[in-house]
Amino acid sequence: MKLLDVINVDVKIKSSKLLDNISFTMEEGSVLALVGHNGAGKSTLMKAIMGVHEKTAGEIMMKEKYNQDTNFLEYKQLIAFILEEPLLMSELTAMQHFQLYGKSYQMEEAELKKRINRYVEGFELQGKLDEYPESLSKGMRQKVQTICAMLPDAPLLLIDEPFMGLDIYAVDYFEAILKEKIANGTSILLTTHQLDRVKNIANQFIMLQEGKVLHSGPIADFETIKRRSDNQ
Numbered sequence: 001m002k003l004l005d006v007i008n009v010d011v012k013i014k015s016s017k018l019l020d021n022i023s024f025t026m027e028e029g030s031v032l033a034l035v036g037h038n039g040a041g042k043s044t045l046m047k048a049i050m051g052v053h054e055k056t057a058g059e060i061m062m063k064e065k066y067n068q069d070t071n072f073l074e075y076k077q078l079i080a081f082i083l084e085e086p087l088l089m090s091e092l093t094a095m096q097h098f099q100l101y102g103k104s105y106q107m108e109e110a111e112l113k114k115r116i117n118r119y120v121e122g123f124e125l126q127g128k129l130d131e132y133p134e135s136l137s138k139g140m141r142q143k144v145q146t147i148c149a150m151l152p153d154a155p156l157l158l159i160d161e162p163f164m165g166l167d168i169y170a171v172d173y174f175e176a177i178l179k180e181k182i183a184n185g186t187s188i189l190l191t192t193h194q195l196d197r198v199k200n201i202a203n204q205f206i207m208l209q210e211g212k213v214l215h216s217g218p219i220a221d222f223e224t225i226k227r228r229s230d231n232q
């Protein structure tokens with residue numbers, strides 16, 4: 001079944017087109033890696049799907065019935081995200097972020113507590129729960145944002161550069177959690193500059209260039225396409 005439909009999406013700022021007629025579909029259970037040079041439009045596309053960056057044309061749908069423009073709440077509840085730069089609220093502690101996030105996805109209290117405890121221990125954030133973002137290191141802020149996105153069972157997880165800023169222990173732990181989520185049916189759309197890192201979790205790729213889809217297909221075809229375009 002289709003999970004995400006991106007249909008003829010444009011993002012324009014003033015006169016420049018950051019995304020130009022982007023279309024693709026994600027099936028339930030797939031893991032799609034967005035690749036491309038710096039400035040290709042990967043983060044802009046992620047933000048457009050989240051609704052953080054307004055699209056100027058096109059449609060984005062979840063499960064073929066929730067339209068980002070007309071059913072935003074239902075649409076949003078199906079997505080959890082991790083941005084490249086942690087987006088935390090300065091007036092909330094780490095723990096308050098987890099509680100707010102759990103509540104906004106209508107998580108059951110006991111299950112929320114259980115998951116908070118599990119991820120806080122796994123990401124080694126014990127002792128930091130009452131801290132505000134400004135007194136956390138960048139990696140710790142990234143961990144707080146990552147835990148927030150891991151708490152609910154959102155069917156689609158958007159991750160802009162997974163593993164960025166995390167130490168090696170956190171990277172291993174996060175990878176294990178992602179594999180567990182995937183095994184339970186979660187779909188993931190991620191951006192990466194290091195396809196090698198995500199090769200064992202992604203099954204599809206889309207290569208963006210100057211805001212357009214240049215290539216797409218199964219991850220196994222990526223090397224051949226890359227070699228061909230490197231030689232041009």
Ligand SMILES: Nc1ncnc2c1ncn2[C@@H]1O[C@H](COP(=O)(O)OP(=O)(O)OP(=O)(O)O)[C@@H](O)[C@H]1O
Pocket residue numbers: 013018036037038039040041042043044045
């Ligand atoms: N708020 C903005 N205003 C104007 N231009 C922007 C804005 N955000 C992004 N851009 C431009 O849009 C283009 C795409 O940027 P984007 O951040 O989506 O690229 P990216 O593929 O994620 O790059 P990177 O690999 O460096 O993270 C770039 O040319 C960038 O300068």
